[in-house]
Amino acid sequence: MNSIRLASWLGLTAVMFISFAAAAAPPKELFWDDLIPEGHEQISNQEAASHDGDDKNWVQPDLDAPVVKALDGKSVSLPGFVVPLEGNSEVITEFLLVPYFGACIHVPPPPPNQIVHVKIKNGVPIDSLYDAITVTGTIKVESHKSELAQTGYTMKAVGVAPFEL
Template sequence: MREKSLLLKKWAQGLAVAIVALSLHASGASAGVSVDWADLPDPVAQVFEDPYSDLSPEEFDDVLFVVRLRGRLQQDSGTREERQNWQEMLDETEAALAAGGIDIDWLLDQRHVVMERREKAANAGNPVFDGKNITVAGFAIPAPPDAEGRQIAYLVPQRGMCSHMPPPPPNQMIRVRLNSDWTPAYFHEPVRLTGQLNIDPTDHQMVVVDGLMPMRATFMLDADRVETLESREDRLEWSDSAADKLRAAGRRKTGGQTTPD
């Protein structure tokens, strides 16, 4: 049943890829077809068997408990009574998992395979868009110029990513080469960009709001057109945020004492 479900998912993903490819061909190379962030990951890499996803939260906790207990017993630590207690808890937990149809040894053997598949799912870009002119909207993060002196930015699907939130998976981040005088005026400026998208993985580190942040992007976009989507509310929010940061910095310098404006 599980194999049939996987085959159906792969068939559906293949059909989706074909539909996107046809739409790209019909729109023409220079039109800049509108792309949604959900289209950017390689759909084929998203379909794989993950036995860990079938576990309930309680079963997952039991698996972790087994790993910890086995680790303790492999070490030369603990009193005789403690080790006997650990072994009893291990036997009991393994028996409970087996009663639920879970082969703990097979499951643990699969963890490296699953990790590799998850990593591929997070990194692989949709080949349909490689080398195509696209238009995508998101939130721009200013970045230092590249080695050639060209202006650089990053585009992410949600405001707050890479600052107050963790960075997205690499195939949900776009490194942007800007071919105009425009650069983001502030972190997470809402924009719509048009240009040629390429699968060109990069891995950089840069200082963002909360410190040094890894910026791993699957895609590179040579942006020929920039449309800012900033609203009055965006400007007010940014101004308030900047003022809060300045006040916080002032409090740190004065040991928490307030200073006259």
Template sequence: MAAAPAAPLLGLPDENGFADLDWSRMVPPEDFKALEDAPPVLHVGNQRMKQVGTLHTVAALDGRKIRLPGYVVPLETDDDGRMTEFFFVPFYGACIHVPPPPPNMLVHVRLAKGIDTPSLYDPVTLKGVMHTQVTENAMAASAYAMDGATIEPYRNDDEERLRRAFE
């Protein structure tokens, strides 16, 4: 029996060349065992929890134009209080008091120009060129980075069509 074909790394690119990326595709297959054994994500209490996982990356993502839904964890602001640097994470509240996602499921983002910080609990879409680059600070380590990226409100057209169908 032949093996099933591997799922594509990215979705189809849009007119500007940005393709959807699923968070799970950022983790090399050999690292999935560590994710299965990770502690549960708890959104209670105020104790920081230890980050698990590795800095192993998927080399084919380096230099690719991607679109990724997720949440912002602010790191730096400019003199006007506008966010200039953040971690981008797959679930809300990550890096605050729950265990941070594995380093290969974290993107360190530096913006060319500060923006108003979005709500930590509202999903957004990150667009930019992905790089395999390690960043480590007191909060967490990340294995991916983007410079000059943009964020926009998250939209799920399938969910929106389904909601309208039942109105």
């Protein structure tokens, strides 16, 4: 009987240790290419963008761009630039994270698999939209559509920090 209790205790201890180690694992560090499935030929109209007012220059390309389904539900960190959607003069609570400054505002939006819709519960101050940040949280493979763009991913952020090389 004692050996059964010992085996049960060791088994429970091992499960708790593995669970703790998994919970303590740092988020996976992503970069924008990681959001594009391997082998997909990405369409971008950023290079051809102009500000002459022609509507075709503001059309979001490749609305059916595929996403990386294996990322769904993963804890990740991703650098990028903020396009504010919700908040006040002190903090923002909802924004688009994009790979380059001016996306969705000064040039056409990138394809949906290159935009992440981010929500952060208590908001975060953003000092300058010109500065890159790194967002950490749980990424979901799900679309979100706003006036500015359609996204291929959403994220519940738990942290935002200045981007560091």
